[in-house]
Each structure stands twice: as C-alpha cells, then as structure tokens.
Amino acid sequence: MNARQNKITIYRGSHQIGGCATEISTGKHRIIIDFGANLPDNDNEDVMTDEELTETVFGGRPCDGVLFTHYHGDHIGLYKKVPQNVPLYIGSTAKKILEILTEKIDSIPNMAEEGLPRIKNMECYSPGHKMIFGDIGITPFFVDHSALDAYMFLLEVGGKKILFTGDFREHGIVGRNDRLERMVQKYIGEVDILISEGTMLSRTKETNKNPIQTEDDLGNRARELFQENKESVILVSSTNLDSIMKFYHAVPWGMDFVCDAYQAKLMLAAMADKGNYHEYRREFIHGKPRRLYIIGDMEGLGAEQNCCRADFSILKNKGFTMLVRENKQVFKAIMEKYMTDPLVIYSKWIGYLKGKHANAKIGDFIGSHRMEILHTSGHAYVETIEKLIRLTNPKTIIPMHTECADAFGEIAEFAPYRDRITVLQDKEEYSF
Incomplete structure (x- = not known):
C-alpha cells in the first residue's frame, strides 16, 4: 500500500463546533465519520453549506460507509442526504433513541422527507468489535458524553493507528473511576495520530465559574x-x-x-x-x-x-x-x-x-x-484532553470540533506537545 494514498480529510469541523464530516481514505477504500448539520446559529460564511458538503463528500464517488459517533444532530443531522447505496452505522441504543426522536420529527406537518425508514435501516456496531472496510479497520469504544451510547473510534490503516475521539468527556456517569484511562491503557495504547474534539477550549472561563x-x-x-x-x-x-x-x-x-x-x-x-x-x-x-x-x-x-x-x-x-x-x-x-x-x-x-x-x-x-x-458540559475539559494525549502519546495531534484550533498549541496544558499539533483547514488533505 502506498502510504501517501492514505489520507485524513476534515470536510467540515476543523474550525467550528458541530456540522462535522471527516473522511479516512486509502487508494481503494474510504469511510466517512459523522455527517452532521451545522448548529442553528452558525453564521460563518466561509463554511460549506449542507448542499455543498453533500456534493463534495459524495458527488458520485463510492463510499464504504458512514459511521456516526453518536446521535446529536451536529454529527448525524445530514443522514438523509447520504446516498441510499451507502450503509450507515451507529450504536444499538443510539439507534433506538434516534427512532423515537425521528418518529416525532416525521409527524411534523409538511415534513419534506421521512427519516424513519433510513434510521431503521442503519446497521449497529458493537463496542470493542473491529469492523473491516477493505484495508481500513475500525473499532468503536464506548465513551462518556451527554448523548447516551457515544463512541470514539480506533482506526488501523496502513500499519498506522488513528484515534478519532468524537465528542467525549470523563465527568459524567460513565467517566467515573478513571474509566477513560483504564480503557485507553487496556485496549488502545499509543497511537500515531490523535484527532481530538476541543469544544471546551473556547469556554474555559465559563467552565471555571460553574x-x-x-x-x-x-x-x-x-x-x-x-x-x-x-x-x-x-x-x-x-x-x-x-x-x-x-x-x-x-x-x-x-x-x-x-x-x-x-x-x-x-x-x-x-x-x-x-x-x-x-x-x-x-x-x-x-x-x-x-x-x-x-x-x-x-x-x-x-x-x-x-x-x-x-x-x-x-x-x-x-x-x-x-x-x-x-x-x-x-x-x-x-x-x-x-x-x-x-x-x-x-x-x-x-x-x-x-x-x-x-x-x-x-x-x-x-x-x-x-x-x-444547573448544567454540566457534555464535552471534555482541557485536563481530560491533556490526559488522553499523555496516555496515547501520538506523533500527530489534529484538533477539530473547536473554535480554537489555531490556538490549540498556546494552551498551557498542551505546551509539551506543541510540535506535534497539525491544524487542518476544511477540505485539506493530510497524508500519512
């Protein structure tokens, strides 16, 4: 396999929270992780519209599957726009929750297109069980998030290990008793590339006051x-x-x-x-x-x-x-x-x-x-992201799902890893 054909592309979400779509591709196969709608108050004119994103990501090109980390709309909201011949994957409980939610949405008068048939046809992955898409291996791991049944993905491509965090945290029910640390040490270990969310990096003052x-x-x-x-x-x-x-x-x-x-x-x-x-x-x-x-x-x-x-x-x-x-x-x-x-x-x-x-x-x-x-965030605090970096010891760190990608290396906790940080732009290809 030609390593230069192995690529990561964040189509949307490199410099914003939500509206995410990321591609992992080789010369022969490709998968998409999340295909989310922009948050309602997103007024960034430099970001692709949903229609532009759909055409850019699919546009007649074959795709082995779209894997959703969880059921929040900014990660799954564009599922109806995925071509019918592309399989969709999600956790089993997340699928049940989506069915209830989508049935409610479909009942709204004048809804242009029902979503429930597509939700019911989604395939379910299982935590810890590897899926193979040609020369791409991907294993989901159950994580703490405000959405029940959320996952991060360990990808194995061309001898490289990539950890895609999705949305995660460790201050919820699932995060107790150092579960994140135990899971990473037992099942994931060190990785070559860490693609991490950074939602809370722009909200540190808000967090500290809460x-x-x-x-x-x-x-x-x-x-x-x-x-x-x-x-x-x-x-x-x-x-x-x-x-x-x-x-x-x-x-x-x-x-x-x-x-x-x-x-x-x-x-x-x-x-x-x-x-x-x-x-x-x-x-x-x-x-x-x-x-x-x-x-x-x-x-x-x-x-x-x-x-x-x-x-x-x-x-x-x-x-x-x-x-x-x-x-x-x-x-x-x-x-x-x-x-x-x-x-x-x-x-x-x-x-x-x-x-x-x-x-x-x-x-x-x-x-x-x-x-x-009375609210606590569904996203990782700075110290949790630093812990994950320390545990996985990645050679490359790619921030996404954040408004602070360019300032990622300026955060004190991340200073020791500054030379490992690679900030991508939307649609920019990263070869590995």
Missing part, C-alpha cells in the same frame, strides 16, 4: 432544590439522558415526576438497555422504577411501563417536578394554570441565555420565573 463540574454535582444540587421547592420545571435537552436520570433519581419520594410521552419513551429506552452498560446499571434504576406521569396523549404507554396520565388537580396539591421543552406551549400552560411559583432549573448551555447565541424561545419560556442554572 460550580457544577460533574453529573454527580448536578444530582446533588438537584436533590437540594427539589427539597426546597414544591414546584419545579427542568429545561433540559430531551436526549441528555445522563442529566435527566440524575434529575429523575433526585426527586424525593412523595413528589411526582411529570413529562410527556415522547420524553418518557426516551427514558424508558435508556432504562431498558441499562444492562448493556455496566456504569449505568445502578444509575438508571434503583429498584422499582419511579412512576412517570404523562401529559396529554399516552401514545401507547401504560401500567406495563409504570406510566399513568397526569391528573393536575391532584398533582398541584402534592407538588411535582416536570421536564419541559421551550418549544412546546402545553408546558407553559400547565405552569400558568397549576403552579404558583415554580423554580425553573435551566440545564442547557449557558450561551443560549445571552449573547450572540441567545435563544429567544428559551428566554420567553423562562420569563420572570425564578431560575437556577
């Missing part, structure tokens, strides 16, 4: 807030299941847990697969599951799933906690009709509250209600 550093911190503080407040609503991403399960377990007995059927299905899917993830067995279910009180249409849920319809004439007297989404008016109506002075627990990125990334719908939803921010 008293909630881990999911355990979040759960502990949530327990205190629920004891202090009879009524609370939680504004959290519906697929951020680590945090959701922390909130779920923090609610004291005697206070009821309310959500809609869509959210309940996501939680139940995670609970059903808890046995697949050793780290989640205790966190996802303590004994018998708490009953979920469902708003509106039950959508087939019932006693078998330990779900029942929410009766707010009863719940308002007992007090309750409710998972909400800012784009669904029924939650606001319930707050106005059945709650006196609810505490809004905000569990999303703080950047959506103010500044250039501010989300007006979130601001309108919170309004003048009391609010406490």
Whole structure:
C-alpha cells in the first residue's frame, strides 16, 4: 500500500463546533465519520453549506460507509442526504433513541422527507468489535458524553493507528473511576495520530465559574432544590439522558415526576438497555422504577411501563417536578394554570441565555420565573484532553470540533506537545 494514498480529510469541523464530516481514505477504500448539520446559529460564511458538503463528500464517488459517533444532530443531522447505496452505522441504543426522536420529527406537518425508514435501516456496531472496510479497520469504544451510547473510534490503516475521539468527556456517569484511562491503557495504547474534539477550549472561563463540574454535582444540587421547592420545571435537552436520570433519581419520594410521552419513551429506552452498560446499571434504576406521569396523549404507554396520565388537580396539591421543552406551549400552560411559583432549573448551555447565541424561545419560556442554572458540559475539559494525549502519546495531534484550533498549541496544558499539533483547514488533505 502506498502510504501517501492514505489520507485524513476534515470536510467540515476543523474550525467550528458541530456540522462535522471527516473522511479516512486509502487508494481503494474510504469511510466517512459523522455527517452532521451545522448548529442553528452558525453564521460563518466561509463554511460549506449542507448542499455543498453533500456534493463534495459524495458527488458520485463510492463510499464504504458512514459511521456516526453518536446521535446529536451536529454529527448525524445530514443522514438523509447520504446516498441510499451507502450503509450507515451507529450504536444499538443510539439507534433506538434516534427512532423515537425521528418518529416525532416525521409527524411534523409538511415534513419534506421521512427519516424513519433510513434510521431503521442503519446497521449497529458493537463496542470493542473491529469492523473491516477493505484495508481500513475500525473499532468503536464506548465513551462518556451527554448523548447516551457515544463512541470514539480506533482506526488501523496502513500499519498506522488513528484515534478519532468524537465528542467525549470523563465527568459524567460513565467517566467515573478513571474509566477513560483504564480503557485507553487496556485496549488502545499509543497511537500515531490523535484527532481530538476541543469544544471546551473556547469556554474555559465559563467552565471555571460553574460550580457544577460533574453529573454527580448536578444530582446533588438537584436533590437540594427539589427539597426546597414544591414546584419545579427542568429545561433540559430531551436526549441528555445522563442529566435527566440524575434529575429523575433526585426527586424525593412523595413528589411526582411529570413529562410527556415522547420524553418518557426516551427514558424508558435508556432504562431498558441499562444492562448493556455496566456504569449505568445502578444509575438508571434503583429498584422499582419511579412512576412517570404523562401529559396529554399516552401514545401507547401504560401500567406495563409504570406510566399513568397526569391528573393536575391532584398533582398541584402534592407538588411535582416536570421536564419541559421551550418549544412546546402545553408546558407553559400547565405552569400558568397549576403552579404558583415554580423554580425553573435551566440545564442547557449557558450561551443560549445571552449573547450572540441567545435563544429567544428559551428566554420567553423562562420569563420572570425564578431560575437556577444547573448544567454540566457534555464535552471534555482541557485536563481530560491533556490526559488522553499523555496516555496515547501520538506523533500527530489534529484538533477539530473547536473554535480554537489555531490556538490549540498556546494552551498551557498542551505546551509539551506543541510540535506535534497539525491544524487542518476544511477540505485539506493530510497524508500519512
């Protein structure tokens, strides 16, 4: 094999967060890792549009497969644009969650193209099991992230080892007890090339000011807030299941847990697969599951799933906690009709509250209600990335999924590795 034919190309994501698409190619085969939509507030005119990206990545060229690291839209959002003859791969629980999410999206009136058939046809990879695409080997490894069932990939190409981190962290449930370190030492070892996310590199001040550093911190503080407040609503991403399960377990007995059927299905899917993830067995279910009180249409849920319809004439007297989404008016109506002075627990990125990334719908939803921010990032802190570099000892480090690629080497923790850092531009080929 001619080594110069082996190439890494970050088509999009070399200098931005999200909207990622990366190619690993040889002279005979190629795979794509992630094919994500740009984040909604991305206004960078120098970045390819989704249509341009699709034409550039595929454009009639054969492709052995697209492998998704996890189910977040900025990594999987363009799956419908992948040619039908190109197989798609994802983790098994991630696929179940995507099916629930996509069924919801497909039900929106005037949806141009249904996504569920393509999701159902996705193939599932298994953690630790190598897949072979011609002369490219790729092994997925389960990692800690705000999306359940997320993976980093170890690629073996032309005698070289490449670790593609995807989105990862070690301060969630899965990251406890030095799991990342143990996994890397046992299964990965040193690599030739490390392609690492760097989302939090532009958010270090925000991170340092946040008293909630881990999911355990979040759960502990949530327990205190629920004891202090009879009524609370939680504004959290519906697929951020680590945090959701922390909130779920923090609610004291005697206070009821309310959500809609869509959210309940996501939680139940995670609970059903808890046995697949050793780290989640205790966190996802303590004994018998708490009953979920469902708003509106039950959508087939019932006693078998330990779900029942929410009766707010009863719940308002007992007090309750409710998972909400800012784009669904029924939650606001319930707050106005059945709650006196609810505490809004905000569990999303703080950047959506103010500044250039501010989300007006979130601001309108919170309004003048009391609010406490209770959120921890789904991405690796600087010290976690440094630990991974130290453990894998790569000859080359390629940053991506970051707004700080050019400043990567200026970060104090990365100073010892400065001469190993290679910053790529979108569409630039890196031969190895």
